[in-house]
Amino acid sequence: MSVNSANLTLHTDKYQINMMYAHWKNGTADTPAVFEAYFRKLPFGNGYAVFAGLERIVKYMEELCFGEEELAFLAEQEERYEPAFLERLRQFRFNGSMYAMEEGTVVFAGVPLIRVEGTIFESQLIETALLNFMNYQTLIATKASRIVQVADGDTLLEFGTRRAQEADAAVWGARAAYIAGFHATSNMRAGILFGIPAKGTHAHSWVQGHDTEEEAFMKYAEALPDQVTLLVDTYDTLESGVPNAIKTARWLESQGKQLSAIRLDSGDLALLSKEARKQLDAAGLPHVKIVASNDLDETLIFNLKAQGARIDTWGVGTQLITAADQPSLGGVYKLTARWKDGRYVPVIKLSANPEKVTTPGRKDVFRIRNLNTGLARADYIALCGEEEKPDGSRLKLFDPLHPYIYKYVNNYEAVPLLKCIFDKGRLVYELPSLSQIRQFHQEQLNSFLPEVKRKLNPEFYPIHLSEKTWQMKMDLIQQHQE
C-alpha cells in the first residue's frame, strides 16, 4: 500500500481492533455505548482553549471503511483474526450518533467536547483518530489565540510549515491558527484546501543569489511589483538593508507602485524596528510596514511591544505550529455509559488522582450566560434529557469538589453547546465555512470577561455539575469502593 493512501480507517491503535474483535467473539459488538472526549488541564496555563478539529473528524467518519488492502493487512496479524470478523469489517460503516462543540467554541477542562453514542464496536474504533485530530487542532488554536491576544490587532502570519510535525500538522495547524484569528499562512496548500489567505516575502537565498543586495531587491521588485516585501537583514539591516529597500521603494514609485514592507529576521527586533521606522519615515515612506520573524511566540511579542518595537506584522512559525512550550493536549475519550438490561447504565473510572476520576452518564453541556450582560459565567454539565435541562428558573451552582460552596443564579440563558453532528450515521450538521468559524470564535471570545482571557494567571472559569450528575458520580464512587 502506498503511504499516500487516503484511507484513514486503520489510523487507529491496534488495541481498538483487538477490543472490537473480542466484542465480536463474545457477541457484545452491538451493545450501545456512550463515550465522551474532554481534556483535564488547560494548555499553556491559559484560561480557556479553542475547540478545533471537527471538520476533519466529520470527513474521517464519513469515509470510514475497510477496503481490500486494510482487510488483507488485518488478515496477516499475529492475533489471527477470524475471516468472519474481517467479513464483518468489510460491511463496517459508522452508524452511530455524535454530538460535538462547534469549531471555534471557547472550551474548558473537564467539559465533554464530543459525545459519541453508538455500538461499542464502532465507538471504540474511532477513539484514536478522533483524539488525534481534536487534541492537535485544539492545542494549536489555543496557542494561536494566546498570540492573537498579545498582538492586539497587528497582522499575524503563520510561517510554521518547515518546522511542523509533518505535512498534515502544517495544514491543519495553519487552519487552527486562522480560526483563532491569524490573518494568513505561508502554506500554499492550506490556502488552496481551506481558502486561507496565503502570503509570503522572500528568503535570504534570494539576496545571497545576487551580486549585491541592491540588485537582489531591484530584481525582486521588477518581477513582483504589486506585492514587494524585502528581507533587509542579510548583511547589515540599518547600514545596507533598509537603505537599499528605500532605493527600491523610490524605483517602485517611479512605476506608480509602492513598497509594501520590509522584513526583519534577526538581531534586536525592538531596536532594529525602531531605527528602520525612523529611516523609512524620514524617506517619506510611512506606509511601508515592518514585518518581524525569528522564533517568535506570545511572550516575545508581548515583550517586544513593551519595548516599543515598531512592528506591524508578526511572522510566527516554529513556536506556534509545534506548540513548543506544551507540545500535546491531553484529551481523553472515556466510556461514560453502556447499555444493560434495556437501558443505559452509567460507568465510572476511578483513580487515586481525583482529577482523573471520570464523570459518569450521558451528559449535555450548557453555557450559563447573564441575560443583561451577555457574559458567560459558568458551564453547566447535566444528564441528557429534559428533566435536567436548565430552564431559566433559579439554578443552583455548586463547586463539585466542595459542594457546600454554592450560589443560585437567576436571569440567565442556558445555551446548549453540544450540537448533533451525526444522527444514527447520517450527517445532520452543515459544516460552516472557515470564515464563519473564525467569526463565531470572535463572538465566543467577546462573551468572556478579560480576566479569563489574560495570558498570565487568568481567572478560573467555573464548571458545574448538575445535582443529579454529581450524585450519580458520588454513588458510583461509593459503590466501587465498597
Ligand SMILES: Nc1ncnc2c1ncn2[C@@H]1O[C@H](COP(=O)(O)OP(=O)(O)OP(=O)(O)O)[C@@H](O)[C@H]1O
Ligand atoms: N528586543 C528583543 N527582546 C527580546 N528578545 C528578542 C529581541 N529581539 C530579538 N529577540 C529574540 O531573541 C531570540 C534570539 O535572537 P538573536 O538576535 O540571537 O537571533 P539571531 O541570532 O540574530 O538570529 P538568527 O540566528 O536567525 O540569525 C529570537 O527568538 C528573537 O526573536
Ligand SMILES: O=P(O)(O)OC[C@H]1O[C@H](OP(=O)(O)OP(=O)(O)O)[C@H](O)[C@@H]1O
Ligand atoms: O522562526 P520561526 O517562527 O520558525 O519562523 C519561520 C522562520 O523560517 C525562516 O527561517 P529559516 O528557515 O531560514 O531559518 P532561520 O531560523 O535560520 O532564519 C524565516 O526566516 C523565519 O525565521
Ligand SMILES: O=C(O)c1cccnc1
Ligand atoms: O514568507 C516568509 O517570509 C516566510 C515564509 C515561511 C517561513 N519564513 C518566512
